[in-house]
Amino acid sequence: MTEIFGVPVAVLLGQLLLGLINGSFYALLSLGLAIIFGMLNVINFAHGAFYMLGGFAAWFLLSRLGLGYWGTLLAAPIMVGALGVLVERLLLKRLYRMDHLYSLLLTFGIALMVEGLFRHIFGSAGMPYPVPPSLTGGINLGFIFLPLYRGWVIVISLVICILTWLAIERTKLGAYLRAATENPALVQAFGINVPLLLTLTYAFCVGLAGFAGALAAPLYQVSPGMGSSIIIVVFAVVVIGGMGSIGGAIVTALGLGIIEGLTKTFYPAASSIAVFVVMVLVILIRPSGLFNREA
Amino acid sequence: MLKCPPTAKSEKHTWEGHMAEAALLNVNNLEAWYGESHVLHGVSFDVRKGEVVTLIGRNGAGKTTTLRSLIGVVGKRRGTSLFKGVDLLNVAPHKVARMGIGYVPEERGIFSTLSVIENLMFPPAWQAGGMEIDEIYGLFPNLKGRDHTPGTRLSGGEQQMLAIGRILRTGADFILLDEPTEGIAPVIIDEIGAALRILKARGMTIILVEQNLRFAASVADRHFVLDQGKVVDEISNNALDANMDRLNRYLGV
Ligand SMILES: Nc1ncnc2c1ncn2[C@@H]1O[C@H](COP(=O)(O)OP(=O)(O)OP(=O)(O)O)[C@@H](O)[C@H]1O
Ligand SMILES: [Mg+2]
Numbered sequence: 001m002t003e004i005f006g007v008p009v010a011v012l013l014g015q016l017l018l019g020l021i022n023g024s025f026y027a028l029l030s031l032g033l034a035i036i037f038g039m040l041n042v043i044n045f046a047h048g049a050f051y052m053l054g055g056f057a058a059w060f061l062l063s064r065l066g067l068g069y070w071g072t073l074l075a076a077p078i079m080v081g082a083l084g085v086l087v088e089r090l091l092l093k094r095l096y097r098m099d100h101l102y103s104l105l106l107t108f109g110i111a112l113m114v115e116g117l118f119r120h121i122f123g124s125a126g127m128p129y130p131v132p133p134s135l136t137g138g139i140n141l142g143f144i145f146l147p148l149y150r151g152w153v154i155v156i157s158l159v160i161c162i163l164t165w166l167a168i169e170r171t172k173l174g175a176y177l178r179a180a181t182e183n184p185a186l187v188q189a190f191g192i193n194v195p196l197l198l199t200l201t202y203a204f205c206v207g208l209a210g211f212a213g214a215l216a217a218p219l220y221q222v223s224p225g226m227g228s229s230i231i232i233v234v235f236a237v238v239v240i241g242g243m244g245s246i247g248g249a250i251v252t253a254l255g256l257g258i259i260e261g262l263t264k265t266f267y268p269a270a271s272s273i274a275v276f277v278v279m280v281l282v283i284l285i286r287p288s289g290l291f292n293r294e295a
Numbered sequence: 296m297l298k299c300p301p302t303a304k305s306e307k308h309t310w311e312g313h314m315a316e317a318a319l320l321n322v323n324n325l326e327a328w329y330g331e332s333h334v335l336h337g338v339s340f341d342v343r344k345g346e347v348v349t350l351i352g353r354n355g356a357g358k359t360t361t362l363r364s365l366i367g368v369v370g371k372r373r374g375t376s377l378f379k380g381v382d383l384l385n386v387a388p389h390k391v392a393r394m395g396i397g398y399v400p401e402e403r404g405i406f407s408t409l410s411v412i413e414n415l416m417f418p419p420a421w422q423a424g425g426m427e428i429d430e431i432y433g434l435f436p437n438l439k440g441r442d443h444t445p446g447t448r449l450s451g452g453e454q455q456m457l458a459i460g461r462i463l464r465t466g467a468d469f470i471l472l473d474e475p476t477e478g479i480a481p482v483i484i485d486e487i488g489a490a491l492r493i494l495k496a497r498g499m500t501i502i503l504v505e506q507n508l509r510f511a512a513s514v515a516d517r518h519f520v521l522d523q524g525k526v527v528d529e530i531s532n533n534a535l536d537a538n539m540d541r542l543n544r545y546l547g548v
Contacts, residue, residue: 175417178408185368186404190418191392
């Protein structure tokens with residue numbers, strides 16, 4: 001069997017694949033975080049909670065209401081997005097004129113409450129969630145056996161990230177969003193309903209988190225702690241990519257997933273801190289992030 | 296080719312039909328605050344259709360704040376500002392533009408993340424009768440061929456042209472212009488002046504905030520003097536020369 005630095009190639013590719021899958025989730029989450037930060041100037045600590053809610057919504061719809069996998073994958077993000085509308089309209093909206101810190105504390109509080117509530121109701125153990133029948137099994141790519149569901153996760157995450165990026169960079173609506181990031185008062189003076197735009201942006205981004213949660217359910221089980229365990233890494237991704245840079249968030253997320261995978265192969269003990277080591281290095285060398293326009 | 300100004304016939308059924316000499320905009324006792332600080336203390340003036348009026352006054356007099364109050368981007372407001380019979384103080388900020396009011400801010404507000412053409416195409420056209428892109432290029436030839444340059448790479452004067460040009464696309468017939476000549480080369484000031492006279496000939500109504508009296512006199516019908524958040528005087532453009540001393544006292548020159 002071929003080896004690279006004493007590691008069998010198949011093992012290496014397997015870890016790379018796992019890294020890419022983690023990276024896909026980082027991308028879906030950090031993309032939303034970066035957009036919310038850019039547009040609303042809010043550091044959305046509740047993002048992990050919305051991810052977890054997406055997982056639970058999917059679990060509830062599947063196991064209690066008998067909705068199929070595809071139905072839940074569509075309905076869960078819509079439910080989470082609707083919750084996002086409420087949070088933005090009732091709470092966040094009041095804090096835009098104030099320092100970042102207020103909205104950060106608010107969203108952090110929301111995250112703690114939601115997670116606490118779910119731990120209270122469901123306990124800490126995970127809820128099993130089956131891989132949909134249409135995506136069980138796998139394909140042998142010759143050099144590696146690719147479970148179908150994992151391939152699906154990578155493909156759909158990439159497609160959604162790219163579509164979102166295109167919508168922001170290439171469409172009229174995206175131009176409104178970009179301009180509103182720079183000068184919301186002026187965009188409003190041109191007749192565009194900026195408050196509505198902000199609500200929809202927040203709803204869409206937390207909806208993306210909900211989608212990621214539903215997508216993750218068959219891979220990682222659904223548990224109250226799933227959001228808080230991933231969100232710290234996602235914040236590191238956003239810091240490394242540069243707060244507010246959307247393309248940067250996607251590329252960084254996938255890159256870091258892969259770096260994590262490689263560390264797991266060559267030096268497993270460091271795998272859980274690899275991302276943070278990169279973050280420290282980036283902060284030292286380029287404090288505003290790798291892809292920040294204003295850097 | 297520039298289109299003809301709207302004909303009198305098409306106006307017959309608008310509110311003006313009933314109030315022949317009434318103003319298009321009537322600002323009465325307008326007060327405004329930024330947070331706790333009270334900046335406008337009762338601004339009153341009127342603008343008739345097709346007129347160019349200026350707001351002049353020294354730095355900090357409240358000229359910019361007056362424009363911003365009309366479109367609703369200050370904190371608290373009081374008083375009335377009737378535009379086409381509707382009090383703008385009751386209109387949501389994002390609906391003001393839909394009534395045909397175009398705003399060109401003092402800092403120009405060109406979006407750096409958008410190219411020249413994206414900036415130009417940015418504001419939605421809320422009313423019919425807006426200019427075509429080619430007409431705008433005709434008015435401001437400097438913008439031509441710069442489509443894909445990032446908006447903020449243009450010179451200050453070109454950015455000013457872009458800021459005015461993008462409003463002309465929207466069909467706005469009432470334009471709020473905040474110091475378009477500030478910090479701009481004399482050649483370009485002349486071009487902007489020529490463009491404003493063309494717009495006026497097309498029937499546009501304009502409020503011009505201006506510190507450059509010579510420029511103001513070259514386009515305006517009437518001048519309102521602002522001081523410490525109030526309109527303290529009104530001078531018609533014909534009487535400007537005769538009142539230069541008085542004016543210079545207000546401006547503290
Ligand atoms: N965002 C703000 N917050 C608090 N105070 C402000 C703000 N903007 C302006 N002011 C204050 O309001 C007053 C009027 O300012 P404004 O900008 O309307 O003056 P201006 O006549 O346009 O002056 P200039 O000729 O310098 O542009 C000034 O005293 C200014 O310091
Ligand atoms: Mg000003």
